[in-house]
Amino acid sequence: MARKPVIGVIGGQHPSPEAIAHAEAVGRLIAQAGAILACGGLGGVMEAACRGAKAAGGFTVGILPGASKAEANPYVDLPIVTAMSTARNVILVRTADALVAIDGAYGTLSEMAHALDQGKRIVSLGAWDLTKAGVDSHGILDAKTPEEAVRLALAEARAGRA
Amino acid sequence: MARKPVIGVIGGQHPSPEAIAHAEAVGRLIAQAGAILACGGLGGVMEAACRGAKAAGGFTVGILPGASKAEANPYVDLPIVTAMSTARNVILVRTADALVAIDGAYGTLSEMAHALDQGKRIVSLGAWDLTKAGVDSHGILDAKTPEEAVRLALAEARAGRA
Amino acid sequence: MARKPVIGVIGGQHPSPEAIAHAEAVGRLIAQAGAILACGGLGGVMEAACRGAKAAGGFTVGILPGASKAEANPYVDLPIVTAMSTARNVILVRTADALVAIDGAYGTLSEMAHALDQGKRIVSLGAWDLTKAGVDSHGILDAKTPEEAVRLALAEARAGRA
Amino acid sequence: MARKPVIGVIGGQHPSPEAIAHAEAVGRLIAQAGAILACGGLGGVMEAACRGAKAAGGFTVGILPGASKAEANPYVDLPIVTAMSTARNVILVRTADALVAIDGAYGTLSEMAHALDQGKRIVSLGAWDLTKAGVDSHGILDAKTPEEAVRLALAEARAGRA
Numbered sequence: 001m002a003r004k005p006v007i008g009v010i011g012g013q014h015p016s017p018e019a020i021a022h023a024e025a026v027g028r029l030i031a032q033a034g035a036i037l038a039c040g041g042l043g044g045v046m047e048a049a050c051r052g053a054k055a056a057g058g059f060t061v062g063i064l065p066g067a068s069k070a071e072a073n074p075y076v077d078l079p080i081v082t083a084m085s086t087a088r089n090v091i092l093v094r095t096a097d098a099l100v101a102i103d104g105a106y107g108t109l110s111e112m113a114h115a116l117d118q119g120k121r122i123v124s125l126g127a128w129d130l131t132k133a134g135v136d137s138h139g140i141l142d143a144k145t146p147e148e149a150v151r152l153a154l155a156e157a158r159a160g161r162a
Numbered sequence: 163m164a165r166k167p168v169i170g171v172i173g174g175q176h177p178s179p180e181a182i183a184h185a186e187a188v189g190r191l192i193a194q195a196g197a198i199l200a201c202g203g204l205g206g207v208m209e210a211a212c213r214g215a216k217a218a219g220g221f222t223v224g225i226l227p228g229a230s231k232a233e234a235n236p237y238v239d240l241p242i243v244t245a246m247s248t249a250r251n252v253i254l255v256r257t258a259d260a261l262v263a264i265d266g267a268y269g270t271l272s273e274m275a276h277a278l279d280q281g282k283r284i285v286s287l288g289a290w291d292l293t294k295a296g297v298d299s300h301g302i303l304d305a306k307t308p309e310e311a312v313r314l315a316l317a318e319a320r321a322g323r324a
Numbered sequence: 325m326a327r328k329p330v331i332g333v334i335g336g337q338h339p340s341p342e343a344i345a346h347a348e349a350v351g352r353l354i355a356q357a358g359a360i361l362a363c364g365g366l367g368g369v370m371e372a373a374c375r376g377a378k379a380a381g382g383f384t385v386g387i388l389p390g391a392s393k394a395e396a397n398p399y400v401d402l403p404i405v406t407a408m409s410t411a412r413n414v415i416l417v418r419t420a421d422a423l424v425a426i427d428g429a430y431g432t433l434s435e436m437a438h439a440l441d442q443g444k445r446i447v448s449l450g451a452w453d454l455t456k457a458g459v460d461s462h463g464i465l466d467a468k469t470p471e472e473a474v475r476l477a478l479a480e481a482r483a484g485r486a
Numbered sequence: 487m488a489r490k491p492v493i494g495v496i497g498g499q500h501p502s503p504e505a506i507a508h509a510e511a512v513g514r515l516i517a518q519a520g521a522i523l524a525c526g527g528l529g530g531v532m533e534a535a536c537r538g539a540k541a542a543g544g545f546t547v548g549i550l551p552g553a554s555k556a557e558a559n560p561y562v563d564l565p566i567v568t569a570m571s572t573a574r575n576v577i578l579v580r581t582a583d584a585l586v587a588i589d590g591a592y593g594t595l596s597e598m599a600h601a602l603d604q605g606k607r608i609v610s611l612g613a614w615d616l617t618k619a620g621v622d623s624h625g626i627l628d629a630k631t632p633e634e635a636v637r638l639a640l641a642e643a644r645a646g647r648a
Contacts, residue, residue, distance in 0.1 A: 003231075003239060036240060061240065067256065067409060069165075077165060078198060078223065080242055081256035085391060085407035086603060087573040094229065094243035104620060110599035117572060117592035133619040134590060229571060247553060247569035248441060249411040266458060268441035275434035279410060295457040296428060327555075327563060360564060385564065391580065393489075401489060402522060402547065404566055405580035418553065418567035 005035045005157035006061075007150070008096025010112070011045025011127070012105025019103040022125050023048035024055075025146035026100055031058020033154055038063065038096050040088065041072045041079055045102050050075030063092045090114050097157035100149045101127035112140075121156055125149040167197045167319035168223075169312070170258025172274070173207025173289075174267025181265040184287050185210035186217075187308035188262055193220025195316055200225065200258050202250065203234045203241055207264050212237030225254045252276050259319035262311045263289035274302075283318055287311040329359045329481035330385075331474070332420025334436070335369025335451070336429025343427040346449050347372035348379075349470035350424055355382025357478055362387065362420050364412065365396045365403055369426050374399030387416045414438050421481035424473045425451035436464075445480055449473040491521045491643035492547075493636070494582025496598070497531025497613070498591025505589040508611050509534035510541075511632035512586055517544020519640055524549065524582050526574065527558045527565055531588050536561030549578045576600050583643035586635045587613035598626075607642055611635040 007030045011023060027049035030037045037053040039046040041062020050060040054075045062076035067083040082088040089107060093099065093114040100123045101112055108127060115122050116130075116139045123141045131137045141156075143149035169192045173185060189211035192199045199215040201208040203224020212222040216237045224238035229245040244250040251269060255261065255276040262285045263274055270289060277284045278292075278301045285303045293299045303318075305311035331354045335347060351373035354361045361377040363370040365386020374384040378399045386400035391407040406412040413431060417423065417438040424447045425436055432451060439446045440454075440463045447465045455461045465480075467473035493516045497509060513535035516523045523539040525532040527548020536546040540561045548562035553569040568574040575593060579585065579600040586609045587598055594613060601608045602616075602625045609627045617623045627642075629635035 003241075006240070061242075063242070078168070078240070079165075079257070080223075080225070080253065082253050083256055083409035084253075084411060084573070085576070086600060087408060087570070087576045090571070090573040090576070091242065091244050091246075094245055095241070106599055106603035109616075109621075110596055110603055113592055113596035113599050114572060117596055128619050130595075130619050133614050133616050135595075245571035246411070246573060247414070248438060249408070249414045249570060252409070252411045252414070268437055271454075271459075272434055272437035272441055275430055275437050276410060279430035279434055290457050292433075292457050295452050295454050297433075327565075330564065385566075387566070402492070402564070403489075403581070404547075404549070404577065406577050407580055408577075415566065415568050415570075418569055419565070 005097045005154065006038050006095060007035045007153050007157060008038045008092055008099040009045065009049040009102065010039070010092070010099055010108050011049075011102035012108055013042055013044035013046070014105070015045045015048070015103045019045055019126065020048045022146050023102050024052035026102065026125065026150055027052025027058070028056045029146055029150040031056035033150065035154065035157070036061060038092060040065070040092060040107070041076050043073055047073035047075060063088050063095065086110065093118060093120065097160055098153040099123065100125060100153050104128055120160070123149045123152045123156065167259045167316065168200050168257060169197045169315050169319060170200045170254055170261040171207065171211040171264065172201070172254070172261055172270050173211075173264035174270055175204055175206035175208070176267070177207045177210070177265045181207055181288065182210045184308050185264050186214035188264065188287065188312055189214025189220070190218045191308055191312040193218035195312065197316065197319070198223060200254060202227070202254060202269070203238050205235055209235035209237060225250050225257065248272065255280060255282065259322055260315040261285065262287060262315050266290055282322070285311045285314045285318070329421045329478065330362050330419060331359045331477050331481060332362045332416055332423040333369065333373040333426065334363065334416070334423055334432050335373075335426035336432055337366055337368035337370070338429070339369045339372070339427045343369055343450065344372045346470050347426050348376035350426065350449065350474055351376025351382070352380045353470055353474040355380035357474065359478065359481070360385060362416060364389070364416060364431070365400050367397055371397035371399060387412050387419065410434065417442060417444065421484055422477040423447065424449060424467075424477050428452055444484070447473045447476045447480070491583045491640065492524050492581060493521045493639050493643060494524045494578055494585040495531065495535040495588065496525070496578070496585055496594050497535075497588035498594055499528055499530035499532070500591070501531045501534070501589045505531055505612065506534045508632050509588050510538035512588065512611065512635055513538025513544070514542045515632055515636040517542035519636065521640065521643070522547060524578060526551070526578060526593070527562050529559055533559035533561060549574050549581065572596065579604060579606065583646055584639040585609065586611060586629075586639050590614055606646070609635045609638045609642070
């Protein structure tokens with residue numbers, strides 16, 4: 001059985017208007033590519049990405065920090081209820097075959113770090129520029145547009161899921 | 163948006179032939195009801211339930227204990243990679259809107275206990291008879307057949323997801 | 325270096341007066357034996373056991389479900405802050421070299437199940453009688469008194485920590 | 487009851503000789519101040535810090551990623567067995583009243599990010615300079631020496647544990 005690739009979208013709850021537009025486009029493109037969108041299931045970047053995916057007929061998974069499905073944004077098809085607070089960030093990073101990071105929240109920073117720690121490269125669309133802090137530039141793929149971000153992420157997913 | 167109900171199927175890796183047949187039928191009936199099947203993603207009861215769901219065109223989620231999707235059985239559509247060993251049992255119980263327990267592994271026992279602890283009733287199809295150990299009989303719904311088990315589980319899911 | 329054995333005491337927040345007396349005595353005896361007491365860090369059986377241990381000059385660890393040390397009972401020397409709700413039950417069971425179960429809360433039941441699943445025997449001082457539900461009697465050691473419970477637990481800890 | 491402060495020391499398994507010397511001194515100073523040292527329990531920075539603390543008569547906690555106490559370094563007094571892989575990083579950050587980061591492993595980076603996400607400031611002794619990547623400099627306290635690092639961490643612990 002060929003599983004659909006899972007693309008994680010990471011980003012915070014209080015994004016800029018540009019980050020929201022980026023997240024929505026990224027979600028739409030993930031769905032149009034036939035991939036599953038995974039995220040943290042809450043608002044902001046997460047909600048915008050899910051909304052974009054649902055508008056294109058995609059499937060969305062929200063890996064929630066709390067104990068109730070009520071906290072999921074309305075565009076989450078499948079809430080995974082961890083009740084593990086930010087430890088769910090690690091589960092999201094492990095579940096995603098590739099990751100697109102949008103914006104600069106500290107939770108996003110933790111997810112980028114866990115990805116690097118797991119040997120996964122991150123596609124950055126305006127997220128933390130960790131190479132300035134000394135992270136090996138091999139680990140971060142800069143994208144200029146949502147289209148480039150999703151193209152790079154799909155290639156990473158294909159490469160990783162041997 | 164109306165989310166599909168998520169029915170969890172819990173059971174071990176070394177079931178009896180009867181438990182395998184039950185799990186496969188339960189998986190099929192969950193899929194035919196339009197619900198998502200969630201399980202621990204490994205072999206035995208989990209694999210049989212996923213196989214049944216896929217044969218009926220359903221969607222299956224496997225909440226894995228390890229760090230790799232390679233451990234998922236071949237009928238899992240979406241592996242959630244926790245790398246949290248048996249702590250993933252708690253996530254499975256929280257994620258399911260209702261639970262069907264099949265067979266008598268100790269992992270299954272832990273999931274029944276977590277369900278009771280979270281105030282969720284369990285549909286038992288030949289699983290541990292905890293009422294004999296003093297568990298309030300209100301918490302456990304005995305089913306005689308896969309059909310009765312899935313009917314009871316869907317009713318629980320509807321009741322719980324107000 | 326010889327590490328001190330860690331004895332876990334499991335039990336709920338709303339115990340009977342007898343369970344409270346048992347827990348306090350168990351905590352005291354653990355401390356007098358030079359072992360570390362580990363528990364879930366909250367009230368009821370957990371608090372009584374910690375109070376007993378502190379009265380005898382022992383050291384207590386509370387593996388907390390929430391995100392704040394403020395929820396620890398006042399007799400916890402070292403709060404471990406998991407913010408993982410009842411998934412912390414699994415950590416407690418793994419951390420303990422041996423376990424004494426007191427009373428009949430569902431969280432206790434989950435911890436007994438995780439212990440069985442991990443191949444650890446449980447010393448039961450009036451806890452769930454799981455042998456009535458079909459659990460192999462090898463896995464549960466019945467104790468009549470706190471003294472017998474702690475003696476059995478220390479023997480299990482010695483046997484397990486080869 | 488006044489609990490002893492818990493100072494977390496974070497750093498990787500393959501540190502430079504300078505980082506090892508720093509970690510050992512930091513561990514010693516934490517113990518001399520009467521605080522408990524918490525770390526990830528493995529080798530490298532973690533082992534050096536525990537060794538320093540034990541040489542000064544301190545108490546050490548290792549929050550382990552695996553399922554066995556056998557992976558703890560020999561200077562860990564109390565291994566907490568999570569079997570949760572790198573999700574244990576989040577527990578370490580939550581458990582520490584203050585954190586000293588030494589060296590530049592990606593696991594360390596994840597712990598710094600989780601600390602920032604939880605509103606905890608990090609004392610950095612040659613760790614990732616996240617201010618260059620845009621992190622608010624308020625969140626990171628640079629220390630030149632182990633003495634300065636522990637002094638700053640103890641002050642943070644006092645400030646945070648109201």
